[in-house]
Amino acid sequence: MDPHDPMLGRVLDGRYRIESRIARGGMAAVYRAHDLRLERTVAVKVMHPGMGEDPTFVERFVREARAAARLTHPNVVAVHDQGDDHGTLFLAMEYVPGRTLRDVVREHAPMTPAAAVAQVEPIVQALAAAHRAGVVHRDVKPENVLMARSAPGEPERPKVADFGLARAVNTATQYTATGVVIGSVSYLAPEVMSTGRVDERVDVYAVGVVLFELLTGRKPHEGESPMQIAYAHVNTDVPSPSSLVAGIPDYVDALVLRACARDVEVRPSDASVLLQHLRRVGLALTQGVASDPELVEDLLPRRQYVRPERPAQAHAPVEMTTVVGTGLTAAGTGAAAAPTEHTSVLSVSGTGTGTGTGTGTHSYPTDTLTPDAGHSGAGGGSGEASPTFDDHLQALDASQGQRRRRRGGPVTLVVALVLALAVGGGAWWFGMGRYVETPGVVSLTSAEAVETITGAGMVPVEGEAVFSDEVAAGVVVSTDPGPGEQILRGGQVTYVVSRGPEEYELPDLTGKTLDEASAVLRQFKLDVGEEKETYHEVVEKGRIISTAPDAGTVLHAGKAVDLVISKGRKPIKVSDQTGKDADKAAASFAKAGLEVKTSKEFSDTVDKGKVIRQTPTSGTLYRGDTVTLVVSDGPEMITVPNLRSSGVADATAKLEALGFKVVTKKATIYLGLQYVAGTNPGGGKKAPKGSTITLEIV
Template sequence: MDLSVSDAPVGRLLDRRYRVESLLARGGMATVYRGTDTRLDRVVALKVMHAELAADDEFVSRFISEARSVARLSDPHIVSVFDQGEDEGAVFLAMEFVKGRTLRDVLREYRRLDADLCLEIYEAVLSALRAAHDADIVHRDVKPENVLISDDGRVKVTDFGLARATRSQGNTTARGLLLGTVNYISPEQALGERATPRSDVYAAGVMLFELLTGRPPHSGPTDFVIVRAHIDEDVPPPSEVVSDVPPAVDDLVRTATARRPELRYADAGSFLAAVRLARAAIASGEAPGARHASQTPPALMSDPQGVQVPPPPPAAGHAAGDTADDDPAAGAIELADSFYHGYDAAAPGAAEPAAAGDETNASNPLDVATAFYHEAPALPPPPPPPNPNRTRVISTQPDTSHAGQSAENSGTDVSTGHAGAGRAGRRTQAQQRRRWRGPVMFILVLVLAAAVTVGAWWFGAGRWTSTPSLLNLEPDAAMTVAEEAGLSATADGEGFSERVEAGLVLQTEPGPGEQILRGGTIRLIISQGPERYEVPDVQGMTREQAETALTDRNLIPDFTERHHGEVEEGRVISQDIDAGDEVRPETEVSVAISLGPEPIDITDFTGQPAEDAREALADAGFNVDVDEEHSESVAPGVVISQDPPSGTGFENDTISLVVSKGPEVVEVEVPSVVGERVREAAKILEDAGFEYQVEPDFGDGGRLRRQRVLSQSPEPGSRVPEGSTVTLYIIQF
């Protein structure tokens, strides 16, 4: 199995079932999202492992084992895990969604909590941890962030991401790093030893100190300093920080946070019993302590939730020789253990296991359920033992003189008369009958008990057997294995799978290891291989047609819209996955829908150079039509007018420009002045409306009468604009 992982983006559908909706929190190993189970239409919390941890198989395995660990637990104060899966690299848990906030959030708001509220919360927390410890699971990360308070006041423990079975031999370190949170880590974990239920008890004790005082017991500038403090320093009593903490609560914290594990409560069950004792003692104004050796376990009473708890001890003192006199903490532990584990802590030898053959110590131990939820049933008194020294009368004479007379009415003593001898004989016969009747009845009882036991076994467990694993086998091979186990198997259904090859057994009902009646039939679900769908060609379709074509193939259309000059509005321009490709179900196919031609803003270029206007309009996608006109007021080459002058248009629309040619020109014929004297030539040109200039210029006008026009430009007879300049080329003689 590929265990690569990644975060799940909002909007993604995990395992074709869980829709990720919004981010809730980000932790050290995973990110938690609010999601919806689309099959059951319920809100769930989706815990998705961080992608950067994918390279570490240990972290991935621990993350997956959380689902298995919590699934084994049954307690109303534990956040339920509904499902676990992996979808294209995203390893996730689907969990119960608790609407509310964490105990850390509550602590931030109220700064600290009073002792009564703390103990009420702690009953729920320790109940959850007790369920874990009873299942041989250590939480290993008990802290306020992992305790949820719902809006309706329910208390839930979550995040078993570091949980590990107590039978595991692994220690608390990984690559030199401590697993857990330094403020709550136990001294033995800090020293690299294996975590036990007492480690959870320590963390719970530290958390109780923090709830009561508003701060953790140890602090420092670095994690190392805090860890060393857990190893070298005792947790102080909460009453040293706040004055209103009862002594009974101080004792709870001191015992739970003892640096030596053997001085703490054995597990969360013992801690829970101690908390209930402390609450009862505080309510009655007494201090919890060890009972007198002669006292029996007190009767159970009901707490406000209806759970039966032991009442406070009747007196605060201790009997002589009580171990609690020398060590109050040890006495509190033994007293709590006595109610949780079912022995009288004050009784001599109570904590010692029963020796082989010692029926007194081994008989009728109080178990957890009896101690907390039911009163112990009263045992019937044992029958009196036979007395080997009692006198028995044996008659040596036949009873002939008082035949027919009852011994009861004879009045004769059995030791002195024949009547007594007769009664003795009859009594001897009755005793003989009783002697053999007892063994017979005993044998009958044994036979009946054996029959009941065998019947109970058969109707309870004897009729059942475990389902063998038939996964990843061909159907014929699976049927053979089932027959060898005394069962039958039949192929009854198919399902898609990303991991199981088509044609092999994907799933069985019942599942491997589950109970099934002997001779029963196992239902085989056969793999169809990966579920794939061919992407249709939707280009040119309308939006509705494209949506139908994709959803019919279990694909998800993702529509976007954009302008297109050639595709009609409302029809598909393109799709991001080529038609004919085979993809997973629920794959998103991006489809672009045309909005028609894109509107283009029209800029007014009136009064601007025509060349600039033509270039800008062409770049915008317009066609430009240019006309020229004379203008007395607009310089040549400048736009006189534009149609349309503004607004919006579309690509390939035509914009008309009128460009100035300057003023309109009146052309006149150039008169001939060649051969004329310069003075007369100048007069002729001026009269015709022309300007003139002389080339070369010989200077003084006194000689003008000796200067004649040799040639002119423009030439005589040509037509030029009125007012043009005629150049006269002269010769002087």
């Protein structure tokens, strides 16, 4: 990755912060980015500077974005957003870390028929949804199928990517306005290369090739050059998988041959039809059927392929530029780069010269992509009578010793031989003569990579190390140019070493606000998980109480951290307990966390043990605050003095001084002496203060 890439660190549309480059192509580059609004990782496809100034490119880019955005399917890489940031056009997409179907082919093919069909079915479901939306993918291949996991340990689920090269179609066939046909040669349908015809059936053909590759571990047509591969697709039927691998049922052969029929008219009309065939085959495999002649009869192509008529010499010449590249899995995931598919650009432009740019392919949505940096080559052609595509095929026939008689006799033969010599000489000078292949050093240690690159006559340059979940620290993750790519002799090869998994120690976030904690987590490439609010008597409202997991835990980048946020002190509603049992009131307040202070008073009106008054009587308090209760001790009891033989006036004065009320009555034997004969209650007994004492007078 180029540390000087001006896009790194930039925030597009005030929302997408560019973090690292995943891959690049002729028209755009793909970056890993962080969606600041929704706090998630996304992949952002950015058109190269200057592209936005070309109305044709802008129109195509926007059209692709709208077409891709219409596709909502679990097996399609989702398109989230499209925008223009001061002239920088971009497309925000779902970020899918992990490997590609190419890695699955490399590791597990040949597969059992049941496993191969199960692997292809989600891809066909995705294409069926695209075809229903009027979108043809045009570049189906293992590199463009990402293997996603919903969670660690869950099974992988294919997701089709790179609808960026797809075109919305409104008719059965459509030829591009510029006459450019883009795709990987091993998966291109014959009619694309021979007539330029493009409809849903080119995707059906490509899926058939992918299924063949899963079943056999190899492509149906191989050659030393893209031209030879293209020639084979146009002129030779795809062989039965069982001719290479024993044990494949006849109806599985029939399905592959039907999908890969060179005659486009007998091929399934779109992915929905292919899906029906695929499910019939899958059911037969599930039931353990070894042979099904009836199903074979239904599936086998019934029409003989007829090669299209060769265009007349008066037609515009065909310029063919071949681009040979290598693919990578998604950067940052740790999956090793490996040589992948040749990608060709066949241009029917009518010029006599041709140039080409060598790039690599990548699994993320962009046009032909390479990892971070690429190289370019140029091919010169004669400005006079440039050969048609069919002429190239005829020349290839001659070079392989397949002699054919044509009109023109010796003259035609001479022209063909001259053309073959010219093509061969040009190929040597612009290919083998000046260039060599980059050695494969992925999965080697840094020291081993340096030794290998140096031994191949190139200059090793250590790039910026990257994190990787799959590749151990100190081991090479990728190179630029990629393994097998052409490079000038003595050129530089940048190798990128793994830093191991991207992990960070969770810092202590307690006491921080939610915004402060979120900012810290972003710095450590961690996400905010569940936010739970609770009352806390110490931590201020709006600040972090705790995290899950705890501070100090080592977490993988992208891991979500749950936050517990303080709602402040818990409010306690105070209720009035006046006149109620004091013990119960005190227990209730104490249980709520309040301090309770009590005092007692005599009361003639409130029963003993009940609350006379309370402070406060209502409102809101917090844990540790105080409630004061004044509890009744009942009426005050006073001892009645012994007043026997006292004068009435003196006795009355003494009782009133003690707080009693006094009444008098004549004793049974009344003599008029005005002395106290006795009291009621009697002397020495207790009576409530304020109660009435009766004096008996003699």
